[in-house]
Amino acid sequence: MNETLQLIKERISTNHFDKTRKLSDDEIRELVEYAGQAPSSYNIQHWRFVAVASAEGKARLRALAYNQAKVEEAAVTFIVLGDLRGYDHMPEIAAAVVAAGQIDEKRAESWVTTSHKLYAGNEQFARDEAIRGASLAAMTLMIAAQAKGLSSGPMIGFDPVGVKQAFGIADRYLPVMLLTVGYPAPGNAGRKPRFGVDRILAFEQGSGFPS
Numbered sequence: 001m002n003e004t005l006q007l008i009k010e011r012i013s014t015n016h017f018d019k020t021r022k023l024s025d026d027e028i029r030e031l032v033e034y035a036g037q038a039p040s041s042y043n044i045q046h047w048r049f050v051a052v053a054s055a056e057g058k059a060r061l062r063a064l065a066y067n068q069a070k071v072e073e074a075a076v077t078f079i080v081l082g083d084l085r086g087y088d089h090m091p092e093i094a095a096a097v098v099a100a101g102q103i104d105e106k107r108a109e110s111w112v113t114t115s116h117k118l119y120a121g122n123e124q125f126a127r128d129e130a131i132r133g134a135s136l137a138a139m140t141l142m143i144a145a146q147a148k149g150l151s152s153g154p155m156i157g158f159d160p161v162g163v164k165q166a167f168g169i170a171d172r173y174l175p176v177m178l179l180t181v182g183y184p185a186p187g188n189a190g191r192k193p194r195f196g197v198d199r200i201l202a203f204e205q206g207s208g209f210p211s
């Protein structure tokens with residue numbers, strides 16, 4: 001099987017990490033660089049990552065994550081954030097695409113105007129987009145980690161308000177998930193069973209998913 005497809009099939013949400021194996025700052029940076037290759041609406045790149053890798057930081061985070069041991073045992077636990085006002089950065093983002101020769105100034109202006117119209121004043125939609133963007137980046141990071149012989153675990157079991165306070169995260173950022181990454185230890189369960197494709201796929205000529 002193609003290597004990437006195999007990685008997708010092999011990834012598991014890891015519960016047990018080798019506590020003795022750390023990741024360097026450069027290794028953490030590399031993972032986040034891969035995560036940043038994810039797609040996002042208007043290329044807004046809503047994702048931000050707080051890498052919690054110190055013993056003290058991970059202990060603090062574990063206490064805010066229902067005492068889930070993997071938060072502390074993993075080499076790093078990322079707080080994956082979504083920027084609720086990512087569209088504020090559109091002038092800079094569009095200018096970079098112009099500089100890359102991919103769109104002209106007129107189109108860049110239209111990106112800035114239409115994205116602002118879409119998200120400003122529509123809190124729910126901006127929040128949805130922040131979660132979509134951060135989730136795609138988190139998934140990309142999980143695949144990159146797998147490709148590097150690491151294992152990962154996405155987590156929603158944490159106190160987002162407490163995490164924001166404890167780690168000095170501004171209100172414009174929504175904690176979307178925690179993501180543990182490290183070397184796996186023995187004792188992890190296998191991959192969880194999945195619905196078959198016929199359960200999750202409808203071709204459009206049918207009636208979709210009426211219930």
Ligand SMILES: Cc1cc2nc3c(=O)[nH]c(=O)nc-3n(C[C@H](O)[C@H](O)[C@H](O)COP(=O)(O)O)c2cc1C
Nearest residue numbers: 011012013014068154155156157158177190191192
């Ligand atoms: C958004 C999200 C939140 C999750 N939160 C937790 C969590 O707080 N604690 C936990 O042990 N597992 C958590 N999981 C892991 C899921 O239980 C796991 O992905 C699912 O059972 C499928 O297992 P697999 O990833 O090993 O195939 C979470 C997964 C996702 C995608």
